Amino acid sequence: xGMYDNDDSFLENSLRFLKKYGSRxxxxxxxxxxxxxxxxxxxxxxxxxxQAVVKRFGAYNRTTEPGIHITFPFHIETVEKVPVRRVxxxxxxxxxxxxxxxxxxxxxxxxxxxxxxxxxxTGDLNMAEVEFLVQYKIKDPxxxxxxxxxxxxxxxxxxxxxxxxxIGDGSVDEAITIGRIDNEHNAQVALQEILDSYKTGIDxxxxxxxxxxxxxxxxxxxxxxxxxxxxKETKINDAMKAYNSVIPKAKGEAEQTIKEAQGYAxxxxxxxxxxxxxxxxxxxxxxxxxxxxxxxxxxxxxEEILPKLEKTIVEQKGAEGGLLMHLGLGEKx
Amino acid sequence: xxxxxxxxxxxAGLLSLITVNxxxxxxxxxxxxxxxxxxxxxxxxxNPINQDEKTEQMRQEYKKEGIAVSEGPGLYIKAPFIDSVxxxxxxxxxxxxxxxxxxxxxxxxxxxxxxxxxxxYDPLKFLKTVGTEENAYARLDDIxxxxxxxSITTRDxxxxxxxxxxxxxxxxxxxxxxxxxxxxxxxxxxxAQEVGTKSKEGCQPYxxxxxxNGYMIKGIIYVQTVQxxxxxxxxxxxxxxxxxxxxxxxxxxxxxxxxKEKELKRITSEAYKTAETIKGEAxxxxxxxxxxxxxxxxxxxxxxxxxxxxxxxxxxxxxxMIGTDNPLFRLIKGEELKPKQ
Numbered sequence: 180x181g182m183y184d185n186d187d188s189f190l191e192n193s194l195r196f197l198k199k200y201g202s203r204x205x206x207x208x209x210x211x212x213x214x215x216x217x218x219x220x221x222x223x224x225x226x227x228x229x230q231a232v233v234k235r236f237g238a239y240n241r242t243t244e245p246g247i248h249i250t251f252p253f254h255i256e257t258v259e260k261v262p263v264r265r266v267x268x269x270x271x272x273x274x275x276x277x278x279x280x281x282x283x284x285x286x287x288x289x290x291x292x293x294x295x296x297x298x299x300x301t302g303d304l305n306m307a308e309v310e311f312l313v314q315y316k317i318k319d320p321x322x323x324x325x326x327x328x329x330x331x332x333x334x335x336x337x338x339x340x341x342x343x344x345x346i347g348d349g350s351v352d353e354a355i356t357i358g359r360i361d362n363e364h365n366a367q368v369a370l371q372e373i374l375d376s377y378k379t380g381i382d383x384x385x386x387x388x389x390x391x392x393x394x395x396x397x398x399x400x401x402x403x404x405x406x407x408x409x410x411k412e413t414k415i416n417d418a419m420k421a422y423n424s425v426i427p428k429a430k431g432e433a434e435q436t437i438k439e440a441q442g443y444a445x446x447x448x449x450x451x452x453x454x455x456x457x458x459x460x461x462x463x464x465x466x467x468x469x470x471x472x473x474x475x476x477x478x479x480x481x482e483e484i485l486p487k488l489e490k491t492i493v494e495q496k497g498a499e500g501g502l503l504m505h506l507g508l509g510e511k512x
Numbered sequence: 513x514x515x516x517x518x519x520x521x522x523x524a525g526l527l528s529l530i531t532v533n534x535x536x537x538x539x540x541x542x543x544x545x546x547x548x549x550x551x552x553x554x555x556x557x558x559n560p561i562n563q564d565e566k567t568e569q570m571r572q573e574y575k576k577e578g579i580a581v582s583e584g585p586g587l588y589i590k591a592p593f594i595d596s597v598x599x600x601x602x603x604x605x606x607x608x609x610x611x612x613x614x615x616x617x618x619x620x621x622x623x624x625x626x627x628x629x630x631x632x633y634d635p636l637k638f639l640k641t642v643g644t645e646e647n648a649y650a651r652l653d654d655i656x657x658x659x660x661x662x663s664i665t666t667r668d669x670x671x672x673x674x675x676x677x678x679x680x681x682x683x684x685x686x687x688x689x690x691x692x693x694x695x696x697x698x699x700x701x702x703x704a705q706e707v708g709t710k711s712k713e714g715c716q717p718y719x720x721x722x723x724x725n726g727y728m729i730k731g732i733i734y735v736q737t738v739q740x741x742x743x744x745x746x747x748x749x750x751x752x753x754x755x756x757x758x759x760x761x762x763x764x765x766x767x768x769x770x771x772k773e774k775e776l777k778r779i780t781s782e783a784y785k786t787a788e789t790i791k792g793e794a795x796x797x798x799x800x801x802x803x804x805x806x807x808x809x810x811x812x813x814x815x816x817x818x819x820x821x822x823x824x825x826x827x828x829x830x831x832x833m834i835g836t837d838n839p840l841f842r843l844i845k846g847e848e849l850k851p852k853q
Contacts, residue, residue: 202518236587237540295611295625298733300673302680303691305746306739325541326561328603336606336627340728344700347673347732350680350691351746357683376725377604377629378561397743400750404684407754411761418768422775429776433783440787444794451798455805458816465812473815480819484826491833492841 217252224248228264230320233257239321261320266384269335271342272297272310273389286310288395296339298394299346299354306397307354309346310389311363313338313370315381322380330379334370337377338386341369355391355401363388534592541585544602544635549595555580556636557588559602570634579636600635601645604723607652613735614661620669621738625731626660628652628711629723637719648720655714656727659707667703672732675699686753704729 225231227245234240235256250256272293276283287297287308297308315334317323327333345365346354353362366386374381393401465472539545539557547555556574558581560567571581582588590597611625630652632638642648664672670693680691708727715722734742806813826832834841 234541234585236585237538237543238585239541295731295733300622300732300734302674303693304669304673304742305690306734306742326603328542328601329606332606332608333604333629336608336728336730339730340627343729343731344675347700348675348678348680350682350687352683352687353681357681373725373728377723393746394739394743397746397750400747400754403754404750404757407757407761411757411764414761414765415768418765418772422768422772425772426775426779429779433779436783436787437790440790444790447791447794447798448801451801455801458805458813461816462809462812465809476815476819480822484822487828487830488826489828489831491831493833493835 220252220254221249222247223250223258225260226262229260229262231258231260232320232324234259239325242320259320259324261317261323263317263320266314266316268312268314269331269338270310270312271335271339272308286390294395299343301346301351301354302348303350305351306394307346307351308390308392308394309342309354310391311338311342311366312387312389314384314387316384317380318382319380322378326378326380330381333377333379334374334381337373338366338370341366341373342386345369351393355393359388359391531592535589537588537590537597539585539588539597539599542601542603543585543599544632545597545599546635546639547588547590547595547597548639549591553579553636553639554595555582555590557582557584558635559584560633561602561604561631566633574636598635598639600632600638602631604629604631604726605645605648607649607656609653609656609660611731612657612660614664616664616669616672617666618668621735622664622669622672623731623733623735624660624664624672624729626656626707626727626729628656628708629726629728630715630720631723632719633721634719637717639719641718642720648718651718651720652711652715656707656711659710659714663703663707663710667698670694671696671698672700672703672729675701684753686756687749690749700729 223231224247225243225245229245231243231248232239232241233243233250233256235251237257240256250258272287274285274293276285285293287294287310294308297310299307299309301307313334323330342362345362349358349362352358363386367383370386371383374383392398461472537545539559541559544559545557546553547557556579558567558571574581607628607630609626609628611623613621614624615621632648638648642651674693674696676699677695682688682691704727708722708724711727712722733739
């Protein structure tokens with residue numbers, strides 16, 4: 180059996196216990212809870228990337244830097260921490276699904292919502308899909324907290340309005356390729372202007388265009404232009420190649436022809452001079468003693484040529500017949 | 513009896529706590545408030561972001577109506593139980609419209625998606641006419657949609673798309689005509705300003721103020737059928753350029769090949785010309801040399817050339833019939849055996 184015999188005795192005992200100690204328990208519990216809550220709400224820490232804005236009875240009181248700080252407890256003062264040193268970003272027309280070394284993105288092609296952000300009219304009444312991001316910092320935490328109810332949506336709306344206005348004032352080529360740097364710069368300036376006029380306390384760090392494309396289904400024709408350009412260049416290069424493989428060779432051959440002609444010319448003149456020189460020399464001899472020189476030359480020639488010839492000697496006037504046959508100078512008939 | 517006394521004290525304490533709690537109220541930094549007694553406004557706690565003439569004028573009017581004005585957020589006291597506090601946001605608020613299909617003056621159908629930034633600048637007027645933020649959004653739906661529609665249906669599409677008359681750049685000269693879409697007299701920024709101003713006027717009676725830059729068009733796009741047509745046009749424009757490049761390539765190829773042939777013929781013929789000229793000059797020179805020399809002695813020349821001719825032309829295959837009268841054989845015949853004289 181325990182301390183209590185039945186329900187009656189349990190009730191009696193509890194009542195007696197409460198009468199004796201009740202007020203004391205209530206007092207200590209209340210004081211303890213009060214003290215604990217008071218202690219817990221008296222301190223707060225501000226992370227290194229942030230500042231904290233302290234309100235006393237709802238009214239702005241002070242801004243504090245990173246570290247541990249004391250406040251009035253029991254929500255007489257409340258603290259809101261604002262990451263002023265962190266660069267934050269908003270993405271338009273695409274979303275980073277998973278960031279890391281190999282980030283995964285969802286693009287305008289993946290969802291109608293993203294497409295509606297990215298699809299813009301261009302000034303030449305065409306369309307372009309422009310994906311971009313805005314990087315920003317909170318430069319004034321007080322303004323950021325107290326001036327605009329939905330600061331993030333305000334950044335998003337303003338950035339879309341600004342980008343679509345800029346894209347709408349240029350050609351599709353400017354949107355996609357040739358105007359990108361200008362567009363980024365102009366968007367940053369215009370966005371900052373709007374956010375300042377709203378007193379958002381936000382500093383636009385950068386506007387960066389990501390992939391900018393012709394709308395779905397049109398990309399192929401843009402690629403076709405690039406392909407055609409490549410093809411054109413290939414064609415021109417082919418022609419250059421053909422030209423270069425033939426013309427220098429022809430020039431070489433021409434050079435050779437001319438050189439050969441020059442060679443021939445030199446030879447011809449030298450030969451003429453040689454011939455003439457020989458003739459002159461011999462003539463000098465000849466003039467000195469024409470008769471004998473003439474004969475000598477004649478004999479020399481005969482000596483040279485006659486042995487080669489097939490000769491038939493014919494007896495004329497029948498004089499001294501048969502002699503030649505004996506000498507074996509002729510062929511036997 | 514002692515026990516019941518304690519309970520009574522606790523009860524009185526609780527009652528006074530509730531009373532104090534009802535008498536004190538906090539207006540946050542992001543808020544402004546109106547205190548009413550049985551529905552009658554008694555006090556306005558103003559907390560504007562911009563202190564200007566307009567807010568000052570508002571304060572004067574409140575005072576004229578016998579309503580107390582308090583400045584800024586903080587802790588306030590009111591009559592407990594009978595006074596109630598209506599708090600309103602003092603910050604810039606966002607109204608976001610649905611994309612609306614609107615025809616332009618030149619009958620182009622577009623979706624326009626617009627948004628507004630506004631604030632409750634006169635909390636008392638707001639309380640009297642609208643009451644809650646939800647009601648305010650409903651009013652804005654009507655006012656802003658109507659203003660948007662009015663401004664867009666009276667403009668050509670180009671006025672809404674473009675902002676200025678800056679010269680648009682193209683990547684291909686061939687596309688120069690596609691950016692010739694005509695000049696705009698107002699442009700998007702001015703039209704947005706106009707819608708903003710009109711909406712602002714419409715909101716005036718409700719104590720709502722639209723920010724001067726508060727009207728923004730965050731999306732304009734063609735309806736689907738027009739999108740398809742525009743895409744077709746874009747495709748045909750690009751294909752035209754592609755075709756032009758291909759034919760340019762072909763033509764430059766032909767030109768270059770033609771150049772090649774021309775150059776080839778020039779080089780060969782010039783070489784031929786030069787070569788023949790050189791040869792001709794040499795021949796002429798040789799002829800002159802020969803002529804000059806041989807002219808001096810025709811007889812000897814004849815004699816020498818004839819002998820040379822024999823040497824060159826007579827060979828083993830030559831048959832010759834030689835008569836014994838030939839001087840060769842004068843000795844054979846004994847004619848020359850005796851010396852002359």
